[in-house]
Amino acid sequence: MSIGTIWRYGDDINTDVIFPGKYTYQPLTPEEMAGHAMEDLDPSFAGQVKEGDVIVAGENFGCGSSREQAATCLKAAGIAAVVAKSFSRIFFRNAINNGLPVIELSEGIEAMKKGNTLSVDFEEGVVAYEGHEYHFPALPNEVIAIIEDGGLISHVRKELGKG
Amino acid sequence: MGMTFAQKVLAAKAGLESVAVGQIVEVEPDFCMSHDNTAAIAKKFAKIGVDRVKNPERFVIVLDHTVPASTEKYALGHKEIRQFVREQGIANFYDMGVGICHQVLPEKGFALPGALILGSDSHTTTYGAFGAFSAGVGRSEMAVLYATSKIWLKTPATFKIIVTGHLEEPITSKDLILKIIGDIGADGALYRSIEFTGRAIEEMSLSSRMVLSNMAIECGAKNGYIAPDKRTFAFLEGRAVRKYTPVYPDPDARYEKVLKFDATRLDPQVAKPHTVDNVSPIGEVAGTKIDQALIGTCTNGRLEDLRLAGKILSGNKVADGVRLLILPASQEVLLGALKEGLIKIFVEAGALVLSPGCGPCLGAHQGVLAPGEVCLSTANRNFKGRMGSAEAEIYLASPATVAASAITGTISDPRRFL
Numbered sequence A: 001m002s003i004g005t006i007w008r009y010g011d012d013i014n015t016d017v018i019f020p021g022k023y024t025y026q027p028l029t030p031e032e033m034a035g036h037a038m039e040d041l042d043p044s045f046a047g048q049v050k051e052g053d054v055i056v057a058g059e060n061f062g063c064g065s066s067r068e069q070a071a072t073c074l075k076a077a078g079i080a081a082v083v084a085k086s087f088s089r090i091f092f093r094n095a096i097n098n099g100l101p102v103i104e105l106s107e108g109i110e111a112m113k114k115g116n117t118l119s120v121d122f123e124e125g126v127v128a129y130e131g132h133e134y135h136f137p138a139l140p141n142e143v144i145a146i147i148e149d150g151g152l153i154s155h156v157r158k159e160l161g162k163g
Numbered sequence B: 001m002g003m004t005f006a007q008k009v010l011a012a013k014a015g016l017e018s019v020a021v022g023q024i025v026e027v028e029p030d031f032c033m034s035h036d037n038t039a040a041i042a043k044k045f046a047k048i049g050v051d052r053v054k055n056p057e058r059f060v061i062v063l064d065h066t067v068p069a070s071t072e073k074y075a076l077g078h079k080e081i082r083q084f085v086r087e088q089g090i091a092n093f094y095d096m097g098v099g100i101c102h103q104v105l106p107e108k109g110f111a112l113p114g115a116l117i118l119g120s121d122s123h124t125t126t127y128g129a130f131g132a133f134s135a136g137v138g139r140s141e142m143a144v145l146y147a148t149s150k151i152w153l154k155t156p157a158t159f160k161i162i163v164t165g166h167l168e169e170p171i172t173s174k175d176l177i178l179k180i181i182g183d184i185g186a187d188g189a190l191y192r193s194i195e196f197t198g199r200a201i202e203e204m205s206l207s208s209r210m211v212l213s214n215m216a217i218e219c220g221a222k223n224g225y226i227a228p229d230k231r232t233f234a235f236l237e238g239r240a241v242r243k244y245t246p247v248y249p250d251p252d253a254r255y256e257k258v259l260k261f262d263a264t265r266l267d268p269q270v271a272k273p274h275t276v277d278n279v280s281p282i283g284e285v286a287g288t289k290i291d292q293a294l295i296g297t298c299t300n301g302r303l304e305d306l307r308l309a310g311k312i313l314s315g316n317k318v319a320d321g322v323r324l325l326i327l328p329a330s331q332e333v334l335l336g337a338l339k340e341g342l343i344k345i346f347v348e349a350g351a352l353v354l355s356p357g358c359g360p361c362l363g364a365h366q367g368v369l370a371p372g373e374v375c376l377s378t379a380n381r382n383f384k385g386r387m388g389s390a391e392a393e394i395y396l397a398s399p400a401t402v403a404a405s406a407i408t409g410t411i412s413d414p415r416r417f418l
């Protein structure tokens, strides 16, 4: 179970506004990446986001470029989960591969407001908000194994017997 | 029951008789592509703990995004990549100047019909124009592909997009794909495989088809397939790195949706800031003042694009106060443009010709925008901040529209010039 404060965004939030292209080919530390998170969409985000906060958005979150920093900068900023109506497929994969939980929720999103809190029960597949419970489908086993191992790189390390 | 192209390729690669939509399969791609992000991927690869890249002959690495290096950090990244490819024996390495990855792979014969190609770049969908199944993946996944050659993919449902009619110059496949994306939306084909078919597609050159597959990702698609035909085979003659077997969808394949478009009498289309699906026919945006015009990128930087722009620019001058940047997609394109006298036309018109690469497309260098500036570009994305300042505006259009607008200084209908 995880409880967090909501950052609320709309549809088609693209990876350029989550993490600008001008930083994409620079080697940055996780803290530096977190400092640029959402820079072109919401300049208040990087300064105010707290560990455990959640992002709630509409359709097609993370569309655009394949840059993995769009997922890792949010994780580095402390985001515990992104809840959206739908995700772009590359962002969805990148998030899981870096241990950032992504939840596809078909109902309830409209009502969720910035600054309110939301709780997520990953095991039961339930998002709770202001007394309502919304269910999300469990992720495929392959995917759960990757998240449990803390991301794809450590998952494959383990599979290959490299510890 | 028949299978779509996506089902057939994924079944074949997974060694199965058939696969159902939604089924997860483990596959080994024929080729994998990465570019300047190889420096970061190599670091992730090192963390896995495997010393050698498995099957180095399957990897293609192209330096294109920040070339030539404009900062020490970029230069260091390139240096690390050169060392990595040497150490790992990756022979398919194209250093800066050869071209943009999505142009180089087809030119060098890797974009083969029936092949499964993954790249750590979202516009990897481009090779679908040659009948390949190609899609973008992330950096961690590419690092794992270096180590294991394997990846899991989910079998997507398929939309069939039938385009009837005929495109009349100066209307191009760019206008068509902008129209399609404008109609179905940035998430219109989310997670779907698209099969483009119909008379207008059959009539198209490979360069024009590549625009459709390149931009399939802009409506969320996983891949954008066009059935290989005699034009495809002719292009690959003397280029293909190996033999290939084309894959076609079964006639009784099951499609989630069938969409129809007519190419005849299509107006020039323009995507307005800040999303690719914010599309209008040119009439609604004509007269908008521009500061910069960009003709090039992996979407529209091929010889036929430069020819069309040259036709319009020949004998004309770029308007005062407008910067026109020409960005050939590859060395091969640049050489062709030189041979045909196009570069002379551009320079005489007052354009700036850049070296082959991604240039300002991703806002890293070579022509970024200041706050309040407006750019009209032939690229595939107009997201806020993509080409520099988040306060700048990017419009997207065909090479013909961009050339015409560079002359007038405002967004203009190219039909006035031909």
Ligand code: SF4
Residues within 6 Å of the ligand: B065, B100, B101, B102, B121, B123, B297, B298, B299, B357, B358, B361, B362, B379, B380
């Ligand atoms: S030209 Fe632009 S869209 Fe194409 S690969 Fe380069 S940065 Fe990406």
